[in-house]
Amino acid sequence: MFGCHLGKLFQVSVAGGSYQEGLTALLQGVPSGILISEQEIYGDLLLRKPGSDELSSPRKEPDLPIIYTGINAADTIENAGNTNHTNGSPLTILIPNLDRHFIHIKQYQDTNRTPRPGHASYASFIKYGPDDDSIGAGIFSGRYTSAIVAAGYIAKKVLEKCGINVFSYVHEMAGVQCPDIDYKIVKEYTDRYKKMRCDYDPFFQEVYVKNRVTMQMRYLEKMKIFAEIEKEIDAIRDKAPQMVSKFIREKYNVHHIVNCPDIEAAQAMTDAVNRISATGDSAGGVVEVVVSGVPAGLGEPVFDKLDAELGRMLGIGAVKGVEVGAGFRVKDMTGYQSNDRMHSEGDKIVFESNNAGGITGGLATGQDIVARLAVKPTPTIDKKQNTIDKYTKANTELAAITRRDATIVARIWPVAENFTALVLLDQLIMHYGYQHLRKIVSE
Numbered sequence: 470m471f472g473c474h475l476g477k478l479f480q481v482s483v484a485g486g487s488y489q490e491g492l493t494a495l496l497q498g499v500p501s502g503i504l505i506s507e508q509e510i511y512g513d514l515l516l517r518k519p520g521s522d523e524l525s526s527p528r529k530e531p532d533l534p535i536i537y538t539g540i541n542a543a544d545t546i547e548n549a550g551n552t553n554h555t556n557g558s559p560l561t562i563l564i565p566n567l568d569r570h571f572i573h574i575k576q577y578q579d580t581n582r583t584p585r586p587g588h589a590s591y592a593s594f595i596k597y598g599p600d601d602d603s604i605g606a607g608i609f610s611g612r613y614t615s616a617i618v619a620a621g622y623i624a625k626k627v628l629e630k631c632g633i634n635v636f637s638y639v640h641e642m643a644g645v646q647c648p649d650i651d652y653k654i655v656k657e658y659t660d661r662y663k664k665m666r667c668d669y670d671p672f673f674q675e676v677y678v679k680n681r682v683t684m685q686m687r688y689l690e691k692m693k694i695f696a697e698i699e700k701e702i703d704a705i706r707d708k709a710p711q712m713v714s715k716f717i718r719e720k721y722n723v724h725h726i727v728n729c730p731d732i733e734a735a736q737a738m739t740d741a742v743n744r745i746s747a748t749g750d751s752a753g754g755v756v757e758v759v760v761s762g763v764p765a766g767l768g769e770p771v772f773d774k775l776d777a778e779l780g781r782m783l784g785i786g787a788v789k790g791v792e793v794g795a796g797f798r799v800k801d802m803t804g805y806q807s808n809d810r811m812h813s814e815g816d817k818i819v820f821e822s823n824n825a826g827g828i829t830g831g832l833a834t835g836q837d838i839v840a841r842l843a844v845k846p847t848p849t850i851d852k853k854q855n856t857i858d859k860y861t862k863a864n865t866e867l868a869a870i871t872r873r874d875a876t877i878v879a880r881i882w883p884v885a886e887n888f889t890a891l892v893l894l895d896q897l898i899m900h901y902g903y904q905h906l907r908k909i910v911s912e
Contacts, residue, residue: 487605587848621887642754643741746875749851765835774831790843794826
């Protein structure tokens, strides 16, 4: 398998599968000197994990990360104060699968002869043969996106040090759209939403707030606690406070389920998805990613254009389209309408629109970068579907599957956010290196 690697200077490799021992993210190019903790990585992981609301699959994976390599286990000299700082070596994050029970494996064994329409199960069987990791879809499962989120959190942390902020939200779901809102307000909303999710996540409270797992523990000590948590998943989940929409709105001013900065639109999205799900079907939508603080000129021409690199988000399962700026709407514009005219105000260049999404010629203009992802409906549905027996080629029928996500739009936005950060940090390292070299040779 050759496609699980991303980046040139900031490199990420992911491995693992839905019902393997877990998932792994291996990062190279992480600068030394960054204080990092598993708790803060989990703060992003909890945003995409299943089983946290009425729209997602009931699978109960905690998605608890372990930083295995790449940070200092102790001060490098006495009282140096650099314990848990990145040290420049490859950084490895492990995400063990804890909700991996035989009853669920047996469900896959009973249905793996019949590929699920919309899934990769038929194509991967043809490619890899009968040893294909088809229990839970393996690397083709949405589980692998947890490794992207974990790696992308590290990238976001570095970008923030450089004045670059990446955030994402649900723009459309089940045909209900979020109205246009100033991006500063959107950023503030997503920050509040993330805070609410941490406050209400039972594993965040039980594992990290109560210090059951700390950065001072060795790997084997942490795994002993993880083995205990595996047996306590249901008990810990039962401790979760009830998410009362009215109270959450009053306290956090966010919707209790959907990260959409218009609360009324978020509720309309939820209602629309539930109506579709009640019929056994599923819904799709659109996720929007916004990046502020990007230096003009970031990007590399031709094959590594910044917008082309963002197009790599088609690598996220269920994403079937990526557009930047006005995207496909440019086909209905004239050149005058599409062009982002500009003028100067003192030393500042001001653009009068952003149809290019902050990128022209593959290079950043200095405006906000805006990208949207089209997310297809969840292919696992509670309806019988025509399929084939992949061993005999006989026509057959796939039984309805009830353990499913009504939509995955509400879980994909953190994946898009953190994937974008991976792309941008790789490009930023190239950009800083080139600009510094250009300055040296021109002196």
